[in-house]
Amino acid sequence: MAKKVLIVDDEIEQIDFASTILEATGYTLITAMDGREGMKKAKAENPDLILMDIMMPGQGGIGMYQDLKHDDETKHIPVIIVTGITRGQGFDDALVRQDQDIPGPEGYIEKPMNPEAVLKMVNDLLPE
């Protein structure tokens, strides 16, 4: 059965970009444009992986990550975080985890996204 990847980003362009990268791999793609919608789809569709932006309106990526990891239905789903902020410049695991006793995300992708790096990270996290 084809693996499902949920892409969460408030920018359509970014969704298009990520979709184009992952389309060729045969994964089934689901998209959401904010944290609330993303959480809803994560619960309803039970994706195998979530690729999400950290800067989003409303509760944002950090809020959604908290929800995901505190929900028994979704906490097992690996998460890759996409960020325009360089890691180490005030942005790290602790910020994403909000100092909670939850695991950090499985991977980080920095913008501008390198398609090969994204593909490799996703493939590594979703072995056949």
Next chain:
Amino acid sequence: MLKILLIDDEEPIRKILGLYLRSKEYEVITAADGKEGIGLFHQEKPPVVLTDIKMPGMDGIEVLKKVKEMNPDTEVIVITGHGDMDLAIQALQLDASDFITKPVDNQALSVALKRAKERMEIRRRLKEYTDNLEVMVKEATEELQKAHDFQTNLIQNSIDGIIAADEDGTILVFNQGAEELTGYSASEVIGKMHIDAIYPPGVGKTVHATLDAEAYGGKSRLINYETLLISRSGEEIPVRISGAALFEGREATGVVCFFQDLREIKRLQSELIQSERLSAIGQAVAGMAHYTKNILNGLQGGVYMVNTSLKKNKPDLLPKGWAMVGNNVGRISDLVMNMLIYSKEREPDYVDCSPNDVAEEVYNLMHEALEAEAAKLYDLAKKEYKVKLFKDLDPSIDQCYMDPTGTHRCLLNLVTNAVDACTLESDEDKDFAIVIRTRKEEDVIRFDVIDNGSGMTEEVQEKLFERFFSTKGPKGTGLGLLVTRKIVDEQGGTISFESAPGEGTTFTIRFPCGKERLDKMMAPTSPAGQAETSGS
């Protein structure tokens, strides 16, 4: 123990008197004649001499004379024979202290000695007092000298330059600080130079006028007035002056001024500004880098999609990818435009134009952008795009003189912010609306950009016009409002806002555009304006 020299040629008398005096606790030395007595006096320096007058050889009168010669303070009591009043009087005239008659009565001797002792005591006190007086005068003089030296030192060694001049302006005091400050030596200015010569031409007059006026500390006083001095070598030196006019009674006698060298302060200030500028540049560069990374990501995405479309023969990806490239090229040119406007001095380009046309242009541009965004959402089978743009233009607004390019940029920035306030900060399902409104207020054109987006907290409102402050993370540069305000300032306009969290924000800019603006535009080149400038 008081020492008494007893001179008498009769040995029994010496003996009896000696015994008596010793019993009264006097130290007694005796001599048998005048010559011996004088020798002893010279040697022992007794304060009291008791001498018989009638003696062979040197008599008592001679002894008295010699003793008084040697020490006028000596108490000399003469012993006269009964009825020798003439001799007694002569002795008293020669400054003898007292006389007693033979045969010596102990009581009379006691009284004479007591009086002698009293006189000695008075003399001692008088001397002590005189001596003290001298010490006191000496001390007071020293004290005065010290105070004077202290004041001279204070003036001389003050770090501030101190210059005083008489009522004609001739310099009278010129301390070391003033020497260091101006490069003149005290000897070449005191009594020789006019105080105005330490200022650049014309400045001295202004300083005196300011001293006489109410400003800077009141009449006849000057407090912390900043101006320039001119040094001996012609260097202009920034100084802070405090000074006062000097009076004796009601008559003006001169002026004293204290000069604080501001060169170091100015240097530190410019260093501070420099370092603040550097840190602001750092902040700006970091913000810009994040923002640019976001745009770069879009460009990379667009290029990747176009490539994929071509390589894998997927024609539907081509327009999407190409639109993405175009969109991000637009964003980067917008950024560069704002950076340029912010970074350079720019003269507003006033032309005869219609404010409503400018507003209309911005409306059309943003409307198109929002429609395009909405179209993409339709593509993804999404709900309708949630932000709607409206215009409300005052038909009574005519042509007027303003800078259409700058105004366009202001409105574009404000509407972009309004869109972001509706989309970035909230994920509510709410009907968001933005209105571009124009109104005429006498000689002022007012533009409002009204949104019902997220609104701003007080904290955000306070930081609104701070350099490179953005609530949009890497999706903003913090330049938009800065640029907007810069343009508004350049045109002599005002910018204000009202905002409530959750309810929305209204930004208002007002540009003067009436006759006043026309006059202002004409002013710098008109002959009247020039005459006024040169006359003042």
